[in-house]
Amino acid sequence: xxxxxxxxxxxxxxxxxxxxxxxxxxxxxxxxxxxxxxxxxxxxxxxxxxxxxxxxxxxxxxxxxxxxxxxxxxxxxxxxxxxxxxxxxxxxxxxxxxxxxxxxxxxxxxxxxxxxxxxxxxxxxxxxxxxxxxxxxxxxxxxxxxxxxxxxxxxxxxxxxxxxxxxxxxxxxxxxxxxxxxxxxxxxxxxxxxxxxxxxxxxxxxxxxxxxxxxxxxxxxxxxxxxxxxxxxxxxxxxxxxxxxxxxxxxxxxxxxxxxxxxxxxxxxxxxxxxxxxxxxxxxxxxxxxxxxxxxxxxxxxxxxxxxxxxxxxxxxxxxxxxxxxxxxxxxxxxxxx
Numbered sequence: 001x002x003x004x005x006x007x008x009x010x011x012x013x014x015x016x017x018x019x020x021x022x023x024x025x026x027x028x029x030x031x032x033x034x035x036x037x038x039x040x041x042x043x044x045x046x047x048x049x050x051x052x053x054x055x056x057x058x059x060x061x062x063x064x065x066x067x068x069x070x071x072x073x074x075x076x077x078x079x080x081x082x083x084x085x086x087x088x089x090x091x092x093x094x095x096x097x098x099x100x101x102x103x104x105x106x107x108x109x110x111x112x113x114x115x116x117x118x119x120x121x122x123x124x125x126x127x128x129x130x131x132x133x134x135x136x137x138x139x140x141x142x143x144x145x146x147x148x149x150x151x152x153x154x155x156x157x158x159x160x161x162x163x164x165x166x167x168x169x170x171x172x173x174x175x176x177x178x179x180x181x182x183x184x185x186x187x188x189x190x191x192x193x194x195x196x197x198x199x200x201x202x203x204x205x206x207x208x209x210x211x212x213x214x215x216x217x218x219x220x221x222x223x224x225x226x227x228x229x230x231x232x233x234x235x236x237x238x239x240x241x242x243x244x245x246x247x248x249x250x251x252x253x254x255x256x257x258x259x260x261x262x263x264x265x266x267x268x269x270x271x272x273x274x275x276x277x278x279x280x281x282x283x284x285x286x287x288x289x290x291x292x293x294x295x296x297x298x299x300x301x302x303x304x305x306x307x308x309x310x311x312x313x314x315x316x317x318x319x320x321x322x323x324x325x326x327x328x329x330x331x332x333x334x335x336x337x338x
Contacts, residue, residue: 014201014231016138016194017156020165021205022215026236028055029320030205030313031158033328037338039079040329043153046137047072048084050130051160056083059320069137082152084137088129127171128188135191162204162219166226169195169202201231206303208235208296213303220306232309232337235300239292239315256283311335 017034021027028049035047046069049056054064060072065085072081140151160168172188172195194200202223206216216233223230260279267275303310313331316324332338 014199015150015152015154016134016200017154017231018159018165018169018195018200018202019156019205019234020159020162020202020219021234021236022163022212023161025205025207025212027161027205028053028158029059029325029328030203030234030236031156032056032059033313033325033332034203034338035081035156036073036075036325036329037332038154038156039073039075039081040077040333041338042075042077042079044080044082044151046082046084046152046155047158048086048134048137048155049158050086050134051158052085052087054085055158056085059325086130086133088126127168128175131168131171131191131195132187135194138194159202162215165202165219166222166228169223169228170226196227196229198229200229202228203231203234205234205236207237208299210295210299213299217302217306220308230308232311233303233306234337235303235310235312237315238312239296259283259286309337311337 017031017038019027019031019034021030031049032047035045038045047056049065056072057064060083062072062083065083067085067087069082069084072083074080134155134157137152138150138155141148142151143149159165170192172191175184175188204216204219206212220230220233260276260283263282264275264279267278272278311332312335313328316327318324
């Protein structure tokens with residue numbers, strides 16, 4: 001009921017993958033699956049979150065992440081996945097120490113409440129610090145001179161929801177307009193340059209439902225207008241048909257008499273009481289299933305009309321348990337996203 005998958009990769013040359021989506025679409029799960037898929041390619045990957053929800057730790061069923069980079073898994077390919085929960089207060093203290101050499105003075109600022117003021121009251125500062133920490137991780141190198149290589153082959157950011165992601169990513173543009181010179185403007189310009197470069201891609205997660213799709217399309221437009229490189233649209237929790245094409249056609253055409261007769265006879269043959277009533281209930285559920293598939297197809301058409309790369313992840317009846325995350329990661333690899 002949905003269009004075929006892509007064979008073109010959305011990750012070629014990309015080192016910073018920003019994953020966003022309407023709340024409830026599973027963006028954290030998709031970000032985690034993308035991180036696992038990249039690590040399975042032998043890459044050293046950092047998976048970062050900025051909303052202090054500990055969504056990554058819940059997804060992997062591990063202890064809450066700290067502001068330090070923590071190993072989540074080693075892949076047999078030689079790749080590895082690290083996790084980090086970016087927290088604005090720690091990011092500010094690190095920023096003050098790195099750029100202004102405040103040292104113990106930073107701790108003093110924290111004691112008198114200046115740090116709390118900057119991270120919770122001052123407009124936009126929180127987002128500046130969060131994205132700044134991700135920028136530092138994405139640009140960090142190890143080794144010196146010509147032997148210097150990126151510390152991470154890829155960074156996956158579990159970003160804020162689509163409703164505010166464009167403002168979040170664009171906050172440094174506003175900072176650069178206010179700070180017209182000096183180190184703050186220089187860093188703000190550098191962060192903006194990275195976020196708008198070809199090594200960054202903003203991927204949008206959606207469900208095949210009207211509201212998530214509309215928010216996804218609105219975010220795609222606002223991100224593009226702001227100059228941020230939109231990567232792929234990832235359709236999550238796609239339901240496959242559980243009935244044959246012939247049965248679906250009969251349901252669509254309103255021809256249920258044959259199905260009713262066949263199902264009722266099968267139920268009666270195994271001793272089901274009142275097979276006619278049971279069959280009626282089953283056909284009502286089948287009709288609801290057909291309507292859901294039609295809705296999926298309608299919303300998928302809206303997505304396909306955007307002309308962007310689209311990848312599809314299946315609904316997992318058992319959730320993420322029993323290797324569900326690996327199933328999603330394998331799908332992203334099989335369909336060519338990584």
